[in-house]
Amino acid sequence: MTALGFLYPGHSAEDDYPRIEQLLGGDIRVDLVHTDIGEDAHRVDALREMGSAERLAAGMEELRLAGADTVVWACTSGSFVHGWEGAQEQVRQLALTAGMPASSTSFAFVHAAREIGVRRVAVGATYPADVAALFAEFLRAGGLEVTGMRSSGVVTAAEAATWGEVDVLTLARAADAPDAEAVLLPDTALHTVAHLALLEKSLSKPVLTANQVTVWEGLRLADRRVNAPSLGTLFTRQPLVQA
Structure with a gap:
C-alpha cells in the first residue's frame, strides 16, 4: 500500500481527492488533512500567510500518524506567491518537518x-x-x-x-x-x-x-506510476526519459 499525504487548505474541492483515489484503484491510499486557511482571500499577503511554515506544520502530525509516505502542499496560490526560491524553501521546510519527501501543487x-x-x-x-x-x-x-x-x-x-x-x-x-x-x-x-x-x-x-497534478506529484514522490485514463493524458503516458 502506498499512502499519499496531502495538506489541503480549508474546505472547497477536497472531494476531488477521494474521487481520484477511487479512479486510481489498487493499492493507493489518499490521506488528506485540512490546514487552517486563515483569511479566505486570493490576495498575496493572505496567500503567503496561508502557506506559512507554522500552518503547514500543524497538520503534519496527523499525516504521520496515518502512515503517509509522501506529502504535498495541495495549494497552488499558497506556494507560487512565494516565488520560485521561496516555494523551494517552503517545500524544504515541509520535508524536514514531515520527515518524508515533500512538494507542492505549483511544482507539480x-x-x-x-x-x-x-x-x-x-x-x-x-x-x-x-x-x-x-x-x-x-x-x-x-x-x-x-x-x-x-x-x-x-x-x-x-x-x-x-x-x-x-x-x-x-x-x-x-x-x-x-x-x-x-x-x-x-x-x-x-x-x-x-x-x-x-x-x-x-x-x-x-x-x-490543480488537484489532478497534486495527486500525480504525490505518486511521483513515491516513485509510482499509475495508468488511469479517466484522469487525463497525465495518467496515460509512459514517463519520459529525461536527458
Whole structure:
C-alpha cells in the first residue's frame, strides 16, 4: 500500500481527492488533512500567510500518524506567491518537518508539464490578475513558456468551489491558444476531476488541473506510476526519459 499525504487548505474541492483515489484503484491510499486557511482571500499577503511554515506544520502530525509516505502542499496560490526560491524553501521546510519527501501543487504543474513533454502552455486562472501573473512568472522560472493567460477575478476559494462543469469548460476554452501545447487550470479549490475527459476532448490537447497534478506529484514522490485514463493524458503516458 502506498499512502499519499496531502495538506489541503480549508474546505472547497477536497472531494476531488477521494474521487481520484477511487479512479486510481489498487493499492493507493489518499490521506488528506485540512490546514487552517486563515483569511479566505486570493490576495498575496493572505496567500503567503496561508502557506506559512507554522500552518503547514500543524497538520503534519496527523499525516504521520496515518502512515503517509509522501506529502504535498495541495495549494497552488499558497506556494507560487512565494516565488520560485521561496516555494523551494517552503517545500524544504515541509520535508524536514514531515520527515518524508515533500512538494507542492505549483511544482507539480511544472513537473507534470515536463512529464507529458510540453513547454508552451496557456493558463486559465480563477485568481485576480495580479495573482495569476505570479503563477505565470513561476511557470517561466520552471522553464515553461506561457503563451496566454486568462484571469477570472475570483477573490475567494469558497467562490471557486461553486463552479460547475460549464464554468470550468468556459474558462479552459477562453484560456486556450493555438500555440499552446497544453492548458493549465490552477486552484485546488476548483472542482475539475470529474471534467477532465470533457476538457481534453473539447480542447483536443492535454489539460492539467490543480488537484489532478497534486495527486500525480504525490505518486511521483513515491516513485509510482499509475495508468488511469479517466484522469487525463497525465495518467496515460509512459514517463519520459529525461536527458
